[in-house]
Amino acid sequence: MxxxxxxxxxxxxxxxxxxxxxxxxxxxxxxxxxxxxxxxxxxxxxxxxxxxxxxxxxxxxxxxxxxxxxxxxxxxxxxxxxxxxxxxxxxxxxxxxxxxxxxxxxxxxxxxxxxxxxxxxxxxxxxxxxxxxxxxxxxxxxxxxxxxxxxxxTGPYADFPFYLGRSRSPRGGTFDVVAKKAVLLGDGQGRISLTACADVGKFVAHTLTHWDAARNRALKVNSFTTTPAEILAVFETHTKSTWSVEYTPLDELRALEKEAWDNGAPEATVYTLRRIWTEGGTLYDRRDNEDIGVTQTTTLSELVEDSIRKQVEELAPKH
The missing domain is CATH 3.40.50.720 (NAD(P)-binding Rossmann-like Domain)
Known part of the structure; x- marks a missing residue:
């Protein structure tokens, strides 16, 4: 422009x-x-x-x-x-x-x-x-x-309290730093693309400054693609501990989703979105980061470290 x-x-x-x-x-x-x-x-x-x-x-x-x-x-x-x-x-x-x-x-x-x-x-x-x-x-x-x-x-937000956080509905997936417990969706090996909240801002700013490439398009952008199992491994590395792990298979996730919608439960939307992500709904033939000039994004390791700090701070005594 x-x-x-x-x-x-x-x-x-x-x-x-x-x-x-x-x-x-x-x-x-x-x-x-x-x-x-x-x-x-x-x-x-x-x-x-x-x-x-x-x-x-x-x-x-x-x-x-x-x-x-x-x-x-x-x-x-x-x-x-x-x-x-x-x-x-x-x-x-x-x-x-x-x-x-x-x-x-x-x-x-x-x-x-x-x-x-x-x-x-x-x-x-x-x-x-x-x-x-x-x-x-x-x-x-x-x-x-x-x-x-x-x-x-952008796909799902990665930061705590979003995907890399402790969930109020753990069967829908959670990474609980204090309990050292994770619930992984599917078999834990399904790939998912996530975006740091700060990178959402970066993508919007770059969309505006690279308008010729962005005009009248759906830009598929993200920070990184990983798996729940890989995320867990990074949490374990940063906390220097082995976590307990459970899994919510897709069939169970779909059942939880249906029950939540039938009962008008507030977590219904969360279950639907997480089922979509687990089915591969964040994966594309290509991503459009470089079309709008974004070559560097926040890493999984950085976001896990931030989630650990915030989860610990959340439970610390308030003075």
């Missing part, structure tokens, strides 16, 4: 949004104006985060994401929208896309795609956790021809 883009980010203080805004701010020489749209509640509940962003030159726009006039006001003077809205707010992107379509100065929209590939197989259209993101993709297919998009598909 010859001219520097002016960016507006939704969800910038959320669990993945904070990594995205950090990466963008770190690459701020590549961009023009950087702004976030946040709610009055976030302004008061996360003052330190908001003030830190303001100190770094980020414009803080406050409003209601459901208020058409407030969103349109925020769209003034920007050309690129980046959404980092969480799973519970995915559908809220559809009116944001429709308003972007009505705003000629908006040229690019990156929806909140970070995570599982929602078109990984013909079965994807029926997966319950995919439904809202599929509607978002459908909305982007209806926009004017000069409103471009990119889907940054």
């Amino acid at each position: 010859a001219d520097k883009s002016n960016l507006l980010i939704f969800g910038a203080t959320g669990s993945i949004g904070k990594y995205i805004i950090d990466a963008i701010v770190n690459a701020r020489d590549s961009f023009g104006r950087i702004a976030i749209f946040t709610s009055p509640n976030t302004l008061t509940s996360k003052p330190d985060e908001i003030n830190a962003l303001r100190h770094k030159g980020v414009d803080i726009l406050v409003g209601n994401i459901a208020n058409r006039d407030e969103v349109l006001k925020a769209y003034d003077g920007v050309d690129t929208i980046i959404s980092a809205l969480g799973r519970g707010a995915i559908a809220a992107q559809i009116p944001l896309i429709q308003l972007a379509n009505e705003t000629p100065n908006i040229k690019r929209f990156l929806p909140s795609e970070y995570g599982t590939d929602i078109e990984y197989s013909p079965a994807s259209q029926h997966e319950k956790p995919h439904q809202q993101k599929l509607k978002v993709r459908a909305a982007l297919k209806e926009v004017r021809s000069d409103l471009e998009y990119a889907y940054v598909v």
Whole structure:
């Protein structure tokens, strides 16, 4: 892009949004104006985060994401929208896309795609956790021809408290540092691609600075591909101990998934996603890291070391 883009980010203080805004701010020489749209509640509940962003030159726009006039006001003077809205707010992107379509100065929209590939197989259209993101993709297919998009598909987040953490539903997979216990999915040998949260931010920033390669594509990017057994071996190396190991075969995982959905249990989505990953839903013929100029990513060893530290700190007495 010859001219520097002016960016507006939704969800910038959320669990993945904070990594995205950090990466963008770190690459701020590549961009023009950087702004976030946040709610009055976030302004008061996360003052330190908001003030830190303001100190770094980020414009803080406050409003209601459901208020058409407030969103349109925020769209003034920007050309690129980046959404980092969480799973519970995915559908809220559809009116944001429709308003972007009505705003000629908006040229690019990156929806909140970070995570599982929602078109990984013909079965994807029926997966319950995919439904809202599929509607978002459908909305982007209806926009004017000069409103471009990119889907940054990262696969599951690796960091603690995500894949490399201790799970509240251990049968769905867990790496418990304190108990020195792991539950591996499948036979433990199935390959899975994971992404560090910091790398999600890096991928988004590089998508924006390598737009010719990213335009109107689903970018399949990740930090590394490994197996549950390899992950366990790294945990054992770092903790200098042998862990106890159990397995959740795919048939059992599918049964847990069905039971959770039938009972309206909150872990239903987790079981579905982990079943998809165990079936090979994060594996591709090629990954697109280098297409957007990303040649270095966080390593499994670095993330395991971080998970160990955070799990130990979590249980340490608070003074």
